[in-house]
Amino acid sequence: MNIIADLHTHTNISEHAFSTLEENCIAGNKIGLDAVGITNHGPALEDGASHWHFKSLGKNNPGKMHGVYLISGIELNIMQDGSIDLEEEYLSNLDLVIASFHQEVFYPKDKNHVNDMLNEAITNKNINVFGHLGNEIFKFDYEDIISKCNKYDKVVEVNNHSFVQRPGSDVNCLEIIKLCKKYEVPIMVNSDAHISSSIGHFEDAIAVIEKAGYPEELIVNSSMDRLQDYFKHIKGIDILNR
Incomplete structure (x- = not known):
């Protein structure tokens, strides 16, 4: 399986990550990636980036x-x-706007609470991707949400970092990916790297995707043509020519 872009990475703008934007790009180039996404945490997290970071990042992308x-x-x-x-x-x-649950700012009461909030978030036109949905702490009705993703133009992320940091993610992600296959919901494979040496590490994610028999042609970042088409679709931009 070919993954040509790592679109969920963090930089040292946050205290819990350790590399610069340039170091992430250098690392991506070194291992042959075509694109790298910089996706620091939103400001609700204690060490998340401020709104000024995102305003500047968007306006000054070279x-x-x-x-x-x-x-x-x-x-x-x-x-x-x-x-x-x-x-x-x-x-x-x-x-690119990824939306995720984090324990530091979301305290799930039960499965229904998580599901209700996902049903609220799925209608938000600003959100493109749901991040690391396989987290055991944030269980929800997988079929209910996955079956609606195409209606609201949402992509599901398979997050390699989860298989180390979020116990139970392997089993949950397998179930979610199978549902994505059933409903032909596109997925995105990312490292969620917090240091440049983790850029492009997708091994655990790919193993689960292959186990589920998920088709490569539905993976957004499995070719530059697909990635280019995706950004033209969601943002009306040509990432190769700007």
Whole structure:
């Protein structure tokens, strides 16, 4: 399986990550990736980036850096009421908006609570991708949400970092990927790297995807043609020519 872009990475703009934007791009180029996405956490997390970071990142994206296409993005927080932690005026300048649950700002009451908030978030036109949905702490009705993703133009991320940091993700992700296959929901494979040496590590994610028999042609970042078509579709931009 060929993955040509790592679109969920963090930089040392956050205290819990350790490399610069340039170091991430250099690492991506070194291992042969075509594109790298910078998606620091939204401001609701204690060490998340401020709104100024995202405004500047969106407006000052050079298009290409150290031989890879640079995708300006964010990993938003889905909040207790299903809202997100950054206003549309800042998100509109970004290429990619990933939305995820994090324990530090979302305290799930039960499975129904998580499901209700996902049903709220799925209608938000600013969100492009749901991040690391396989987290055991945030269980929900997988079929209910996955069956609606195409209606609301949402992609499901398979997050390699989860298989180390979020116990139970392997089993949950397998179930989610099988449902994505059933409903032909596109997925995106990312490392969620917090240091440049983790850029492009997709091994555990790919193993689960292959186990599920998920078709490569539905993986957004499995070729530059697919990636280019995706960004033309969601943002009306040509990432190869800007």
